[in-house]
Amino acid sequence: MLEEEDYPGAIQLCLECQKAASTFKHYSCISELNSKLQDTLEQIEEQLDVALSKTCKHFDVSHYTKVQLAYSLLGKTQTAMDQLHMHFTQAIHNTVFQVVLGYVELCAGNADTKFQKMQYKDLCTHITLDSYIPCLTDLCKALWEVMLSYHRTMQWHEEQDKQETTSTPGRSSTVLVDRSYVKKKLEHGLTRIWQDVQLKVKAYILGTDMSNFKYDDFIVVLDVISRLMQVGEEFCSSKSEVLQESIKRQSVNYFKNYHRARLEELRMFLENETWELCPVKSNFNIAQLHEFKFMGQCRSPSVSPSRQTVSSGSPAQEELSLFQQYVQEGNPFEMHIEHKEEETEDVLASNGYESDELEKSVYQDYDSDSDVPEELKQDYVDEQTGDVPLKSASRETIRSKKKSDYNLNKTNAPILTNTTLNVIRLVGKYMQMMNILKPIAFDVIHCVSQLFDYYLYAVYTFFGRNDMYESSGLGLISSRLRTTLNRIQESLIDMATADISGQLTAALCQKEKVPSPHLSQLVVLTNSGTLYGLAQRVVATESLVFLAEQFESLQSHLDTMMPAAKKPFLQQFYSQVSYPSWHISLETL
Incomplete structure (x- = not known):
């Protein structure tokens, strides 16, 4: 059942066995069985925690529903929410470290493992100028996946609340406490997760001296960071002060x-x-x-869409947020x-x-010679020397003359x-x-x-x-x-x-x-x-x-x-x- 990720079924079966075993606990063999069932339940919880951590990068509704139902059967809904936020924090750290490490090792071109032992902040200083923009883009893509998973997690809980309110209006006090705790935890987690994202990207931004970047490359960096700040605004209504300050330092x-x-x-x-x-x-x-x-x-x-002029061609699409x-x-x-x-x-x-x-x-x-008069296309005599230039030479002269005369023939030309x-x-x-x-x-x-x-x-x-x-x-x-x-x-x-x-x-x-x-x-x-x-x-x-x-x-x-x-x-x-x-x-x- 665990291999099929049927965590609720496994826990339900284990709990039923424990209940049955408690009836005959006076038998020594049953007592040993009950102890093994408890060990099995703890192993299921460990695997359940691993399954919970997977939702931080790739949220799947079916998978997350099974995990939450399993924790509900264990009576550990609040514990699950605490663990989930720890996993999101760890996911952000692991994600950015692996992305930057991959580019650093690729550019280093050797099998030196010293980079794997570095702190993330120090690792960012080893990014080369050529790989800076591709790495920044991949970094933002990976962080987007984490934030999208959190966004979808919140959506899942909001929909569950609506469904349960409609189907079971008289919920128990324990359920109400759990739901209230989950809601507050998720709302508080928005700011915390975005702050972690900002700090990681800030370390990357300040890790490289951009003063010698080409103009077009620097504009791309600004545009990527601006897009990331737009994500932050939609994610938790943040003004992204950390990102703004770091990119301002680099920009100045x-x-x-x-x-x-x-x-x-x-x-x-x-x-x-x-x-x-x-x-x-x-x-x-x-x-x-x-x-x-x-x-x-x-x-x-x-x-941000809130500051943009909506296109008349597709107003519905323009009004949609990134999420x-x-x-x-x-x-x-x-x-x-x-x-x-x-x-x-x-x-x-x-x-x-x-x-x-x-x-x-x-x-x-x-x-183009399309607007040149025919007499100018012909050979001409130099007024000073009397020489007749070759056609190959006169073509450039004609073109130069045409350019200088072009605006003189147009009184309104600047x-x-x-x-x-x-x-x-x-x-x-x-x-x-x-x-x-x-x-x-x-x-x-x-x-x-x-x-x-x-x-x-x-x-x-x-x-x-x-x-x-x-x-x-x-x-x-x-x-x-x-x-x-x-x-x-x-x-x-x-x-x-x-x-x-x-x-x-x-x-x-x-x-x-x-x-x-x-x-x-x-x-x-x-x-x-x-x-x-x-x-x-x-x-x-x-x-x-x-x-x-x-x-x-x-x-x-x-x-x-x-x-x-x-x-x-x-x-x-x-x-x-x-x-x-x-x-x-x-x-x-």
Whole structure:
């Protein structure tokens, strides 16, 4: 009977035998039989405890019903509930340890058994960067199974209460006490189990330095943790403070390094920028860039259903909680990975990008000669040399000419440069990070403001400053613009000298500031034949105005992400965005 897992039948038979044996206990042989029956009953309880522990990872209604009936026959319903919570705690520990151990040993590539003797926290520090995301995903999948089992356990007891209330309204006081105890124990266990889950995942999150992660990889980590926090909210209405604090620590650390690298990259872009038109269509909008696609998605895997816009196509499905969607099969973390893959494929299909390099072009139309006039497709004579280039060479020249002329033929086309487009893309990436992890929203928005400030400062120092009029280096400008530029120079620009005495100061400043950019040698502003670089000046200032307009269009979205206590910073930043941009246009020209 035990092999068939018929625990209630085995216990019932054993109890009946004990009852019969007690009638003839005055016989010595029966007394020995009664002792053996007691030993058998204890063995059944041990196997019953093992059977109870199995429900923690894979809940089966039939199996759990047999186990609970067996404990009820033994009169140990409360004991069973105490044991069940101990098993859930142990299941969480064993599950996370085995998942992480498997990846550590796999990456170690040897049969060394030292890892099996390590503490879980120490084991997490041996996860490699390549295996970090797969291990995190498997960790969350395994923990989901444990929490789902607990959720289904609670459902089972709730349904049993309803059935017994309907069928047997006059229950005994003992049964009522047991039911009340079980209900309170299960409700209390929700918070306890989720706390254990948070602590295990926290140890994993903090066990690795993520500062050198690729941006896309870090976004995946944030999205997985956000999905896990959504599970916690549905599981026990928790705000997941432990997870939020640990991922915030990693995010702030990562973002400081990421932002520093992006500022250096922006300086490189500015110093190599020739301030020529970037060919975009007249209807160009930042929402068309894949970095801003998240703003148009009505459903994000990292946001709780209570905070999402319900899709009109399938409202019933959208309103279901994760535990309702995956109560029988599937896993929310598997859906997360599939969602990300589909999203990437959709972007490639819609924009026609074939690689990261080609992504720098907003539209693929520029690689086509379909809109080139026939006379431009023919050989032409170079006006300066009189030579007739070969067709193979003229094709690239024609394409270059077409790109530069494309927007000039469209009066409504925005004027921007490759660097402007790069800044806009960075803003989209920063906002995506804010959207996934709101606790670091202020830190990210502060860095977003620095991107604009550095671009503004570069445009003015390149084209608007006239040092011959004033020794301060900021030229003859209005007091308001001077205040803005002074603020940027003091907070963002590394003005430290290279002398020996200032090396330490320079090293400290270098961590928080970025050197002032230098105008590319390809841009000549002293030639009267080009009206002292009039074309470049127009493109530079108009691109700054365009960038300011894009920031203004994002103000309402940024405002929703900014903590209430920090909103004055955002308001102050936007008060300085539009005025300096337009004013520099006048100063530059």
